[in-house]
Amino acid sequence: MDAASGRVVMLGSAAHYPEKENPLAKLRAGFPADMEQLVRPPPDEPGNEHDRGFQRYGTAKLANVVFMQDLNKRLQRDPKLSSITVTCMDPGGLVSSRAHSEQRAGVRRLMAVVDAMMPLLRHFTTAVRTTEDAGRDLVALSVEPEFRGKRGYFVGRSAEIPAKDSLDSQAQKTLGVL
Template sequence: MSSSRGSVVVTGANGGLGSAIVAHLLGAPDPAAGYTGIYTVRKAAGASRLQSVLRGAPAAHRHETLELDLASLARVRETAALINRRVASGELPRIRALILNAGYQDQTSLTMSDDGFEMTWQVNFLANFVLSLLLLQSMDEREGRILIIGSWSHDIEDKRNAMGGNMVYKDPKWPTLFPDVDALAKGRWSTPEDEASWHSGFRRYGASKLCAVMLVHELATRLGKDAKLSGISVIGLDPGGMSSDILRRGSFVRRVVTMKVAVPVLAAVLVRLSANAAVRPTWKSAADVVRACFEIEAPGRALYLNGTEELETARDARDAGKRRALWSYGLEAAGIGGGDTALADWQ
């Protein structure tokens, strides 16, 4: 039987932000000593960054690494079922924080999953949708928190999208990031055939993040009306621009010069001028994630943060009709039924 105060699940724990979140948890005495860490990676054998961080874990911090491939809905279901069984048996404590951090972005290519969905949409939205619904039965019902990593790219009106003269959202051919759910899911929108540059992949990334932010709103609304689960909070968090591996499928200039050279230098300077600057070090964004999960009061509604400041989400994310359409599509796409989730208003 577990004596821990709760579990903390972090997806994408080997990435730049994911490993920084784990490092921050280990450096914060209360979370490290009081909670059980469940850190998911696509392949445990290749998770060298996470392994390096965990070598510095205090002896009191119970933790384990689980393999989770978000590109496979079957693997997502299997992992959720495993966690649910272990929580039900008392082997793991209930989930205090579910941090859905893992992300994916194509650049000039378009990748389809074996499930038949555009990879960016599946990893950034659909897999998070499935994990959230399936793991509700294992959440701490009084003060559990589900945190989904967002992005300024979800809002075509966010001025940060135009940094550096970027005109990706200025083309009148692309007036919205939510044209049709099926087109997004099946990879028929903003394709390399439509535009051969990295703009096509960035738009799909923005659309997938819009869907993730819509999930923040819709799940929070439904949980708020649930007699048993209303104590669970749902938070979205924009971590800002960071030096990470999200552009690993991009050109040498974007992958190395921008992300590994320019961004770290900018982040180190800008964070001294503004805590929530457009570009931030991963340690700062990781601290913001941990703060949102453990240090702020439960919002009692959907909350979206830009670092530490509340930020209004895109107009499409606040459209209840579009959110319901996305929710219904997600249920069908993932084959979710009433027996899969503890949420009363799941349909």
Template sequence: MAGSILITGANGSLAIPAVEHLLRNYPDHTALLTVRDPSDTDPNTNKLRQVISRYPGARAFIYKLDLTSLSDTHQFANRLSQDIKTEKTSPLKSILCNACYWDLVADSELTEDGYDKTFQTNHISHVALVLGLLDRFAPDGGRIVLFSSEAHSPGRAILEKIPPAIPDDLDLLIKPTVHADKGAAGFHRYGNSKLVITSWTHAFNRYLEKNPSLQNITAVAYNPGGLVDSRIFDKNTSLALSLLVRYIVQPLLPLMRYANPQMRLGAESAVDAIELALDHVYPGERGYFELLQKDESSPESRDEVKQERLWVKSAEWAKINKENTALHSAFK
């Protein structure tokens, strides 16, 4: 049996077709699929179940994981680690940190841990999950896919009004200032989370490369493009934006691609994400990818001083230290 593929936010717009691509084309792998609500009343989880049911011979399992809770995240990582250790589950081949959140209609909401919900869901909890599971990869390694966005780079995203930036006071990332324009502030929080993810990935790769037992694990910050059919436009978004995307952008997507090739459907990015995760594209490569092309991330994300500051602070936020990660050398 080939290794396991862990996907967070597995009932999302990109994830569901990604799961289908995985099960259809690579049935030897085990799919470990986390969702916030695994109940039968969640329509998106039921769509995920329908996909799984089409492949009766596949090994696919749905787990509950609430990324707005560090306690829940650490408990899940510990349970999965134990299952792999006792060979109930095959070792990891890849982790896709797909789960995502934004809120463009309200002020920042703090989680039970006291962090901005966008930032914790998109970044902090994924840091806890990934660093807690590093020693559960197969000996030949694997790949971790962290989801970036064009929003990490100032001036690129159409919805940007406040450019993303890493503040001198990093605690402003977990407790952002309030702005009168809630839409602008919400997208700023989202863009900042993607900038931090991208910057952190660069630091992460340096530490992996320095560790003899982990250097076969690679990390990529993947920009899947602007997914015009994403459910993210249906919730915590203004009615005007939702209608614009549904009735103008989606129908005119073939024409809009000429102006912006990044605009695409979730199913297209889903295939790319799985091929990246399985190391079929640019095998052994690390760093930032735009769609399936190796590229340079924004200048600020490549600032190594800022990368190191974010590395230290992210571990602190995620409650990671040398006692609960295999990357011992990266922590004092």
């Protein structure tokens, strides 16, 4: 990695915010009191598999954002590595994602309708996106000169404020040793 302009780019999700409701699941992202459960979660209660799965997804994205925050701090402390940056990008709701094949039937139908409307919707919102648009943004964050030296959380190409929990130094320390 080029120590003068290296970039680490990770993927996030709107599902990483414990403080925001998730329209696709009842359960929100968050770290369990016993962090060992991140590695070995208990079995899901019958009927709760979908929501627990989505919670685990959001928690994994929260862990990415926590890691991004921690790695940026560590890199900035080292004079030889301080120019390397770490960003985490939320690509937006990818309506054509294969992940929707495991959604509830109603959500799958809704995503199919939204996907069909994407040629029009893409001009009005970034909440739902095509994989192609998200891919272009990911490449831009990774290599384009305008993002050289940028750190932090992005939704597409726009810098945003990540979840409050991602700034928790204790969570950063705990995740760093798991």
